[in-house]
Amino acid sequence: MAFERRKLSRRTFLKGLGVAAGAVTLGQFGSFGQKPFISIGAVIPLTGQLQSFGPRFQVAAELAIEEINAAGGIPGVGLVRLEVRDSGTNPEQGVQAASELVNVVGVQALFGAAASGVTIPITSVTIPAQVVQISPSATSPAISNLDDNDFVFRTAPPDSLQGIVLADLAYNIKGYRKVSVIARNDAYGAGLADAFKQNFEKLGGTVPTIQLYDPATTDFSAEIAAAEADGPDAVSLITFDEGEALITQMVQQGYTNFDLFVDGNKNQDLIDRLVEALGAEALEGIVGTAPATAETEGGQIFAERYRARLGEDPFVFTPHSYDALAVLCLAIARAGKYEGPAIRDAMRPVANQPGTQFTVGQLGDALAAAANGEDIDYVGASGALEFNAAGDPFGPIGIWTIKNGKIVDTEVVDCRFDEEGNPVCNPATGQGL
Numbered sequence: 107m108a109f110e111r112r113k114l115s116r117r118t119f120l121k122g123l124g125v126a127a128g129a130v131t132l133g134q135f136g137s138f139g140q141k142p143f144i145s146i147g148a149v150i151p152l153t154g155q156l157q158s159f160g161p162r163f164q165v166a167a168e169l170a171i172e173e174i175n176a177a178g179g180i181p182g183v184g185l186v187r188l189e190v191r192d193s194g195t196n197p198e199q200g201v202q203a204a205s206e207l208v209n210v211v212g213v214q215a216l217f218g219a220a221a222s223g224v225t226i227p228i229t230s231v232t233i234p235a236q237v238v239q240i241s242p243s244a245t246s247p248a249i250s251n252l253d254d255n256d257f258v259f260r261t262a263p264p265d266s267l268q269g270i271v272l273a274d275l276a277y278n279i280k281g282y283r284k285v286s287v288i289a290r291n292d293a294y295g296a297g298l299a300d301a302f303k304q305n306f307e308k309l310g311g312t313v314p315t316i317q318l319y320d321p322a323t324t325d326f327s328a329e330i331a332a333a334e335a336d337g338p339d340a341v342s343l344i345t346f347d348e349g350e351a352l353i354t355q356m357v358q359q360g361y362t363n364f365d366l367f368v369d370g371n372k373n374q375d376l377i378d379r380l381v382e383a384l385g386a387e388a389l390e391g392i393v394g395t396a397p398a399t400a401e402t403e404g405g406q407i408f409a410e411r412y413r414a415r416l417g418e419d420p421f422v423f424t425p426h427s428y429d430a431l432a433v434l435c436l437a438i439a440r441a442g443k444y445e446g447p448a449i450r451d452a453m454r455p456v457a458n459q460p461g462t463q464f465t466v467g468q469l470g471d472a473l474a475a476a477a478n479g480e481d482i483d484y485v486g487a488s489g490a491l492e493f494n495a496a497g498d499p500f501g502p503i504g505i506w507t508i509k510n511g512k513i514v515d516t517e518v519v520d521c522r523f524d525e526e527g528n529p530v531c532n533p534a535t536g537q538g539l
Contacts, residue, residue, distance in 0.1 A: 142184035144444045146434060147191070147207035147237075149218035149228060154195025155321065155346035156220050158375045159423065162416070163242060164190060166427035166487075167217060169411055170435070170469070177470025180439045181477035188431075193219045195346065200224035204231040213237065214446045215434050220423075221346070222246030223292030223321070233257050236446040238453070240434060242426035245369065245397065246293040247301060250496040257450055259497035261426040261433070261488060262397045265294075266529040267521040268368065269301025271503040272342070272395045276302075276366055277309040279536035280393065282340050284312050285366065286333040288326070288352065289344035291318035298344050298368060314338060326352045327359075334361055342366035350379055357384055367394030372422045372506060374513050386511035393539060398504030398518045399425045400489030404465030408487035411466075425487035432469060433457050433484055433491060439476040456482040457491040494523060503531065507539050514538070
């Protein structure tokens with residue numbers, strides 16, 4: 107079932123954080139007496155091509171922090187607040203923001219970034235400083251291979267999983283045999299395009315071309331011409347908000363075979379703008395994939411709280427944002443101090459099996475148990491968190507479609523890593539498409 111989403115204005119966003127517009131700076135809290143605070147850094151896109159994502163990520167993260175602080179904070183450490191900086195969906199701005207948080211504010215843990223193309227550059231700041239970095243949405247397979255001394259984690263599964271489901275959807279459900287790709291020329295776009303190509307060709311399909319574009323471009327004529335040159339059955343688009351210009355230009359040039367969208371363009375705000383410009387029929391039946399959430403008690407509680415706060419269904423990666431803050435704070439509780447190396451070493455003992463299970467709504471008890479040295483198996487808003495040696499979780503991949511101008515989730519495909527660490531996903535059924 108899909109819930110109607112609405113554009114998130116600054117006033118709505120600040121209301122979601124529980125404050126009046128203009129009344130306080132982002133990340134500021136009211137009085138909690140004389141208890142000390144620790145500041146966790148956040149580098150998220152409040153502007154740029156993912157500006158629809160960042161404010162929602164912050165609301166989800168603040169929901170976790172509110173629950174933690176309502177329980178008295180992290181035992182023996184203090185209350186928590188989020189120090190937010192805008193990445194602008196830009197690598198240079200993201201690195202500058204991270205540098206300020208690490209070297210000036212002195213954070214020992216950092217939430218973000220959203221895009222892989224910003225997350226990876228930020229590690230040039232966090233890894234040497236021994237600061238734990240956790241992204242809720244950076245999915246590039248390249249992150250798995252970083253020489254990070256185990257300081258980089260994520261709560262969203264890597265695109266080595268999404269590429270399997272996207273290829274299966276294209277070949278077995280839609281019946282495509284030749285698919286070209288137009289993708290962002292960054293770690294996310296190139297990585298997911300390559301994962302799709304490898305898996306689609308294993309199934310017997312062909313990918314005549316992958317056209318990578320500069321994310322700052324506004325004229326996609328050359329990429330469109332090259333992608334359409336071999337007469338593909340479909341053209342998969344791996345974009346952020348610049349997909350609006352790309353799709354508009356494809357339609358203007360007479361091409362309507364765009365399909366196979368992904369998490370970067372699973373954005374109702376983007377779809378609304380396209381529907382207004384092109385009509386709902388132009389997007390009817392488009393399908394896509396994105397990391398999904400498992401059906402858990404914690405996920406239901408999170409969804410209720412998120413809807414109560416913003417009046418919309420949880421946005422893509424918002425459950426993963428809640429979980430990122432929750433697992434960071436559990437690791438700090440187990441470490442007993444706010445220091446990067448100690449937090450790093452405590453991440454798996456509070457997330458992976460075995461251990462006592464805790465979920466959303468139980469963070470107070472979970473923090474107490476973690477501070478007591480108990481093994482915690484955190485099962486969060488997005489599902490179970492089981493970090494492998496690379497700091498990657500496994501998780502389900504969802505299939506979605508567009509009906510009457512609205513994004514509708516149709517299926518969740520179970521994905522995991524096998525004993526050798528290879529990605530494995532169940533076949534999709536195409537139900538609901």
